[in-house]
Amino acid sequence: MARRKFRPNIVTWHEAQTDVLVPSDDPLFNDNLILAEGDSWFTLAGIPTSNLLFSMRFSASTLIVNCAKPGDTIINMSDILKNSSFIDALPDKRFSWDLLLISGGGNDLIDEAKNIILSKNARAGNDTNDIEGYCDSMILKQAIQNIQDSFRKIVQLRDAPLSSSCGKPILVHTYDYFVPRKAPSRFFPFSISGPWLYPVFLKAEIPKGIWIKLAQFLVDRLAEGIIELSEGSNKLPNFHVVDTRGSLVKAKLGSVGESNDWLNEIHPDSDGYRKISKKIDARITELGFLK
16 A cells, blocks of 8 residues: 655745644644745645645655745746745744745746747847747846855855755756646636737747647746756755656647646646645655655
8 A cells, every 4th residue: 555645734934833733733733834935826826736846755744844935827937036934934943944935936937927028020040940040148148156155155055154054955857848838826716917929929929839849848948947956066055956847748739728737827736736746745755854
């Protein structure tokens, strides 16, 4: 018989500090304690039950204190570094974090896509048989560098003098392959935000035949930049990356709502999040960070 798994108990940083807690929300009640911070994959992404954290499963009782802002907001790495909840939670000696779980970088890249993707006139003379010819390579390189620098700053915050989180493991993930399409985030019947890549590709007059390849190129460049921080002689200490690319069935080009494993253009649906969370759960087990 397969070993039973536990759903995590998830609370906000504000809730975790209240004087009266139900047992499941008390750090002392749980075997594992995770501090989570991140972008819209850790927030609501369109419907109240769609969230990567909700899909995770553990071998022991686990409390996740989530500092990501509620709602379908786009939280960039710079906003994560300014989030008072996260900054306050890292050194708080009342909490002995077993793991810091971070989701970041995807929204930064998407926000910068309007500058990375070259207009039809700007790419005149470029080799457009090469996917890179549709991008401003310097702006893309700088965007990845900025994301890497932000992760470095998070590590510095973790390891600051007198920090009770010094040296604690950080686990981050890559993303999966977005398909540019007219599929905004919705809270029925309203469109909340997006689409994100779709209008950029339209405005730049990118041939539809390469939309999927070009979006995949951007996701790959981001993933390579994040993975680089966990490898080689300059890797960040106790910083680990789960490569989640290829976990999901891509949305159909031209679809306008939920398609395959995607709720909208850049957020998986609940089944998609479950597929990704399985990879994250497996890596956590492999690294032995939790009970």
